[in-house]
Amino acid sequence: MADLAVEATATAADPANWTCPAPLRDQPVVVMGHGGGGALSAELIEQVFAPAYGNALLAGMTDSAVLHLGGARLAFSTDSYVVRPLFFPGGCLGDLAVNGTVNDLAMSGARPAYLSAAFVLEEGVELTVVERIARAMGAAAETAGVTIATGDTKVVESGHGDGVYVTTAGVGLVPDGVDIRPQRARPGDAVIVSGPIGLHGVAIMSVREGLEFGIEIASDTAPLAGLVVDMLAVTRDIHVLRDPTRGGLGASLNEIARASGTGVRLRERAVPVPDEVANACGFLGLDPLYVANEGRLVAFVPREEAEAVLAAMRAHPQGAGATLIGECVEEHPGMVVVATGLGGTRVVDLPLGEQLPRIC
Amino acid sequence: MADLAVEATATAADPANWTCPAPLRDQPVVVMGHGGGGALSAELIEQVFAPAYGNALLAGMTDSAVLHLGGARLAFSTDSYVVRPLFFPGGCLGDLAVNGTVNDLAMSGARPAYLSAAFVLEEGVELTVVERIARAMGAAAETAGVTIATGDTKVVESGHGDGVYVTTAGVGLVPDGVDIRPQRARPGDAVIVSGPIGLHGVAIMSVREGLEFGIEIASDTAPLAGLVVDMLAVTRDIHVLRDPTRGGLGASLNEIARASGTGVRLRERAVPVPDEVANACGFLGLDPLYVANEGRLVAFVPREEAEAVLAAMRAHPQGAGATLIGECVEEHPGMVVVATGLGGTRVVDLPLGEQLPRIC
Structure with missing residues (x-):
C-alpha cells in the first residue's frame, strides 16, 4: 500500500500546494504532512505504527476500531486536537475534540457513550482559556448525549506546547447487524454527502490568515451520531460511513x-460547495474537495436504499443538505474520478498531507 | 474539597521544594504544578473540569472510571505522557504510555484489553525516535497482554512540542463482584505496597540532571495487571488499589x-526505600514518599486477608518485594501519618504538585 500511495501522489496535480514536499522514505524527520491525514499519514501507519504494534486492527483504516469485549461489540477511537487558533467562528478546540471522537465512533455505526479527555497544557496559558474549552466540551458532550467519564492533565514548560492540546478517546456500542467499514463499498452503491463541504477548513483559514471574505464563515463542527441513528433506522445495511475531516x-x-x-x-456539479467556500478556495488556490469538514459524513449505501436514506437524512438537522453526489463503480478500482460539467473527467488523488496544517 | 486541600497544603513542611508556589485561586495562569498530580491538579479537576463536564464520575478521583455498557462492566482510563527525556534507564515514553494506562485500568480490578495511542509529534523530530517509541509500546502491550487497537497522529510546528507526546486510553473488563475504589478503605485495612519505592523518579532525575549516584538506577516501569489478577484470586474483597505515580x-x-x-x-521503617533512592533523595533534599513510581501499587485489604494477599503478591515477579507498611485507622480521618523510628509521628501531606515536572 505504501509504495502505491507514494507513486499515486507523485502525480498529484499541484504538489506545491501541499505542506510537505516528499514521502516518508526520503524524510528521516517528521514533517507537517505526517499529521495531515493523507498519503504521508498512511505511510506512517503502515511503515511505523502497524509493524511496531504487531496487529491487524490498525490496518483497517477505519475511523474507529470495532472490538469484542464482555459480550458487547464496542467501537473505540481516539484523536488528538492541536487546532490553531484555539477559538474560531463556529466553535473551538473543545467542540472539535468532543464532536470529532463522537463522529469517529458514529462512523462505525456505534452509539457513542463515554469519552475521555486528556489535556496537555502549556505553562502560562490563562486558566480562563482552559475553562472556556472545558465548558465547550461539556456542552458538546451534552448535545451529543455522551459522558466525559475520565481525564488527565499534564503541563509542559512554556515554549513546548501551544496553549492547549486535547486528546479525546471514546467508546460506544455497535448495534447488532451493523457492519460499516470502508471495505464494504460495492459497485452500484450510491455516494451521499450529508451537507455542504469545506466550511471548517475555510473558517480556520479565514481567522488564521486574517482574510475577509465579506461574510463570516463558521465551522460546521457538529455531532453526527443522531443522524447515523436515523439512517440506520432506514436500513442496517449501510456499507460505509466516513467523516471527511483532514x-x-x-x-x-x-x-x-x-x-x-x-x-x-x-x-x-452535484457536490455541494457553498459559494463562500468556492470563492475562498478560488482566492487561495485550493480545491474544496480537499478542505476539511468537522460536521459532515459521506455514506455508501445500496442504490435501492438511497432515496429512503436521503429522505431520512434531510429530516435531521445535521443532514438537511444531504445530496447524492455519485456512485461506486467497477471501473478504475482504487481511484476516484470526477465527471466535470464539460463532459470530461479528472482524477481526485489522495493528498500527500493536509493543505492547512493543524486544522483540527 | 478544594478549600480544604488548599488549607492543608499551606502547612506543608517545605513548600520551597514544590514546583509551584500558590494554589489555583491565586493563579490566573497554568503553572507546572497543575500537572503534578497533587493539590493543584485536584483543584483543577474540582474547579474547572468537573463543573464544565457536569458529571459525577470525575469526582470519584479513581485511576479509571467504571462504566456500564452493553451489559458489560468496563474500566476506561486515559493519560497523556510528556516525560523528559524521552529515553531513560529502564524504559522510555513508550513503555510508560502503555504501562501507565494498563495500570490505571488494573487499579479498578479490570483486565486491560485494548488501548488507543495518539501521538503529537513535533516537526523535525527524527522518525527513528518515533519508531523506537512505537516499538517499545508494541513490546509493552504484548507483555501486558493488550492490543493497541486504534490511534492518531498530529504534527505541530517546531517549537510547539518536545519531540513526542503520547496519549493512551484503554478499556478493560471488571470481573463480577469486584468493587475497588478509594472510598472503600476501612479502619482495620492492611496497607501493602508491592515493592521498593522511588525508582522511577530517581531514574528520571539522574539522567535529567546528569547526576551520578555510583550505580545506574533504572525506572520500575512495568505492567501490574497480572499481579492484580493473582491478588483477586485470593480475595475479590480488595478495597483499594492505586499506583503511586506523580x-x-x-x-x-x-x-x-x-x-x-x-x-x-x-x-x-517498614516502607521499602532502596539505599540508592534514599541516598539520591538525601542528596537532592527530597522525600522518597513523594517520588514517582511507575510499576508499584498500594493496596488496602481486609486485615484477615493480608497474609494471603502478601503471599500471592510475593509469588508474582511484580510483587516480589511486597511489604505491609501500615494500616487504615479511625483516628485523624483524611490524614496520613508516619510513625517514625524514634517513637514520634509526622504528618504526610498532599503535595501541591510534583517535585519533578514532566516525570511521566
Whole structure:
C-alpha cells in the first residue's frame, strides 16, 4: 500500500500546494504532512505504527476500531486536537475534540457513550482559556448525549506546547447487524454527502490568515451520531460511513476506494460547495474537495436504499443538505474520478498531507 | 474539597521544594504544578473540569472510571505522557504510555484489553525516535497482554512540542463482584505496597540532571495487571488499589484517606526505600514518599486477608518485594501519618504538585 500511495501522489496535480514536499522514505524527520491525514499519514501507519504494534486492527483504516469485549461489540477511537487558533467562528478546540471522537465512533455505526479527555497544557496559558474549552466540551458532550467519564492533565514548560492540546478517546456500542467499514463499498452503491463541504477548513483559514471574505464563515463542527441513528433506522445495511475531516472529501473517498478495491465516480456539479467556500478556495488556490469538514459524513449505501436514506437524512438537522453526489463503480478500482460539467473527467488523488496544517 | 486541600497544603513542611508556589485561586495562569498530580491538579479537576463536564464520575478521583455498557462492566482510563527525556534507564515514553494506562485500568480490578495511542509529534523530530517509541509500546502491550487497537497522529510546528507526546486510553473488563475504589478503605485495612519505592523518579532525575549516584538506577516501569489478577484470586474483597505515580506514595495515600474519610498510619521503617533512592533523595533534599513510581501499587485489604494477599503478591515477579507498611485507622480521618523510628509521628501531606515536572 505504501509504495502505491507514494507513486499515486507523485502525480498529484499541484504538489506545491501541499505542506510537505516528499514521502516518508526520503524524510528521516517528521514533517507537517505526517499529521495531515493523507498519503504521508498512511505511510506512517503502515511503515511505523502497524509493524511496531504487531496487529491487524490498525490496518483497517477505519475511523474507529470495532472490538469484542464482555459480550458487547464496542467501537473505540481516539484523536488528538492541536487546532490553531484555539477559538474560531463556529466553535473551538473543545467542540472539535468532543464532536470529532463522537463522529469517529458514529462512523462505525456505534452509539457513542463515554469519552475521555486528556489535556496537555502549556505553562502560562490563562486558566480562563482552559475553562472556556472545558465548558465547550461539556456542552458538546451534552448535545451529543455522551459522558466525559475520565481525564488527565499534564503541563509542559512554556515554549513546548501551544496553549492547549486535547486528546479525546471514546467508546460506544455497535448495534447488532451493523457492519460499516470502508471495505464494504460495492459497485452500484450510491455516494451521499450529508451537507455542504469545506466550511471548517475555510473558517480556520479565514481567522488564521486574517482574510475577509465579506461574510463570516463558521465551522460546521457538529455531532453526527443522531443522524447515523436515523439512517440506520432506514436500513442496517449501510456499507460505509466516513467523516471527511483532514484531507477533505477527496482523501476520504480515496481511502474508501483503495480499501474496497472499487472506483468512485462523482458528478462535479452535484457536490455541494457553498459559494463562500468556492470563492475562498478560488482566492487561495485550493480545491474544496480537499478542505476539511468537522460536521459532515459521506455514506455508501445500496442504490435501492438511497432515496429512503436521503429522505431520512434531510429530516435531521445535521443532514438537511444531504445530496447524492455519485456512485461506486467497477471501473478504475482504487481511484476516484470526477465527471466535470464539460463532459470530461479528472482524477481526485489522495493528498500527500493536509493543505492547512493543524486544522483540527 | 478544594478549600480544604488548599488549607492543608499551606502547612506543608517545605513548600520551597514544590514546583509551584500558590494554589489555583491565586493563579490566573497554568503553572507546572497543575500537572503534578497533587493539590493543584485536584483543584483543577474540582474547579474547572468537573463543573464544565457536569458529571459525577470525575469526582470519584479513581485511576479509571467504571462504566456500564452493553451489559458489560468496563474500566476506561486515559493519560497523556510528556516525560523528559524521552529515553531513560529502564524504559522510555513508550513503555510508560502503555504501562501507565494498563495500570490505571488494573487499579479498578479490570483486565486491560485494548488501548488507543495518539501521538503529537513535533516537526523535525527524527522518525527513528518515533519508531523506537512505537516499538517499545508494541513490546509493552504484548507483555501486558493488550492490543493497541486504534490511534492518531498530529504534527505541530517546531517549537510547539518536545519531540513526542503520547496519549493512551484503554478499556478493560471488571470481573463480577469486584468493587475497588478509594472510598472503600476501612479502619482495620492492611496497607501493602508491592515493592521498593522511588525508582522511577530517581531514574528520571539522574539522567535529567546528569547526576551520578555510583550505580545506574533504572525506572520500575512495568505492567501490574497480572499481579492484580493473582491478588483477586485470593480475595475479590480488595478495597483499594492505586499506583503511586506523580506525587508518589504520599499523594496516593492522601487521596485514599480523603476519599474514604479514614486515617492512614504508616510505619516508617517498614516502607521499602532502596539505599540508592534514599541516598539520591538525601542528596537532592527530597522525600522518597513523594517520588514517582511507575510499576508499584498500594493496596488496602481486609486485615484477615493480608497474609494471603502478601503471599500471592510475593509469588508474582511484580510483587516480589511486597511489604505491609501500615494500616487504615479511625483516628485523624483524611490524614496520613508516619510513625517514625524514634517513637514520634509526622504528618504526610498532599503535595501541591510534583517535585519533578514532566516525570511521566
